[in-house]
Amino acid sequence: MNLNGYRIDIDRIITSITTAHARTIAIQLPEGLRQHAMTLAERISKKTKATVMVCADPCYGACDLAADRLKGLGVDLIVHIGHIEIPVLKSATPTVYANAVSMRDPAKVVAAAIPKLTGIRIGIETTAQHLGELTTIEDTLRNHGLVPVVGRGDGRIAAMGQILGCDFSSATDIQDQVDCFLFVGSGMFHPVGLALATRKPVVAADPYTGVVSREEIETEKDALLRQRYAAIASAQTASRFGIILGVKAGQQRRDQALQLQSLLTEAGKTSMLLLLDQCSPVVLQSFAEVECFVSTACPRIALDDAALYARPVLTPVDLEVVLGRRPWDEYVFDQILG
Numbered sequence: 001m002n003l004n005g006y007r008i009d010i011d012r013i014i015t016s017i018t019t020a021h022a023r024t025i026a027i028q029l030p031e032g033l034r035q036h037a038m039t040l041a042e043r044i045s046k047k048t049k050a051t052v053m054v055c056a057d058p059c060y061g062a063c064d065l066a067a068d069r070l071k072g073l074g075v076d077l078i079v080h081i082g083h084i085e086i087p088v089l090k091s092a093t094p095t096v097y098a099n100a101v102s103m104r105d106p107a108k109v110v111a112a113a114i115p116k117l118t119g120i121r122i123g124i125e126t127t128a129q130h131l132g133e134l135t136t137i138e139d140t141l142r143n144h145g146l147v148p149v150v151g152r153g154d155g156r157i158a159a160m161g162q163i164l165g166c167d168f169s170s171a172t173d174i175q176d177q178v179d180c181f182l183f184v185g186s187g188m189f190h191p192v193g194l195a196l197a198t199r200k201p202v203v204a205a206d207p208y209t210g211v212v213s214r215e216e217i218e219t220e221k222d223a224l225l226r227q228r229y230a231a232i233a234s235a236q237t238a239s240r241f242g243i244i245l246g247v248k249a250g251q252q253r254r255d256q257a258l259q260l261q262s263l264l265t266e267a268g269k270t271s272m273l274l275l276l277d278q279c280s281p282v283v284l285q286s287f288a289e290v291e292c293f294v295s296t297a298c299p300r301i302a303l304d305d306a307a308l309y310a311r312p313v314l315t316p317v318d319l320e321v322v323l324g325r326r327p328w329d330e331y332v333f334d335q336i337l338g
């Protein structure tokens with residue numbers, strides 16, 4: 001099934017449902033595919049005769065396992081569309097992952113990116129949607145006399161060369177073996193995160209727009225660092241902190257949240273642990289006593305959505321700087337590793 005230039009293997013979904021004899025299924029899908037949710041639900045329901053429910057809560061990644069929220073609804077199988085699994089996470093309800101696979105051949109944009117690359121050994125990084133094109137990307141680099149290098153990553157990474165917005169371990173694994181990184185995919189968050197996590201030059205090639213970026217990534221990286229510096233500065237005088245502990249299965253950093261609370265106590269600050277599923281300005285606004293929040297949930301809450309919040313939202317790394325535990329020149333990208 002072709003949706004917005006992405007292919008979803010609907011036959012595999014239907015086979016999985018019938019093989020599991022699932023009578024009630026729940027579909028999770030990201031915002032970008034929701035315009036097709038009714039068509040998908042109808043098609044699956046017709047082919048399998050199963051009762052199909054669609055999760056309307058936001059779903060930003062495979063870190064969000066719906067199983068706990070669906071207890072009591074008789075769901076036999078969850079169909080998670082648009083992401084691939086995070087291997088270390090185990091769902092309490094059987095879950096089938098159906099990736100949204102890019103239908104764009106990246107060879108042309110990768111060839112266009114070559115003049116912007118530095119050196120010979122090139123680390124390749126991409127998101128789940130483009131993993132099927134890894135061989136094409138490697139071959140294109142080899143045809144231009146370059147040496148592609150692909151990293152394995154940790155237990156949260158399902159396939160070689162894959163990065164998540166919270167996990168750049170497939171890149172940090174190989175950062176000492178490469179001269180620069182080539183990111184194939186869309187948007188700026190991943191390449192900027194890659195540049196901050198590895199401190200190596202990054203070139204981004206977007207197969208959808210055909211745009212190649214390098215200087216723009218440096219500009220965005222500098223802007224993000226300035227934004228973090230400002231957040232850290234504005235938190236210096238705060239004495240009451242809210243530590244956000246994400247309850248989504250793949251965002252839980254309990255030990256780190258407790259460790260941050262100890263650091264704050266040692267520094268003479270007051271803090272409270274806040275269990276949170278879906279972070280938003282409206283939810284945080286009601287905690288009027290809190291002067292500053294620290295998010296141990298998805299790093300994108302603090303890094304990508306900072307402008308949405310009236311009070312500073314720090315990453316754990318930011319807080320270390322605020323408390324004098326980490327010098328600013330050793331600032332690193334916040335990651336959830338596994």
Ligand code: SF4
Nearest residue numbers: 060061063165166298
């Ligand atoms: S924690 Fe955030 S960046 Fe990581 S997979 Fe989940 S939504 Fe994506």
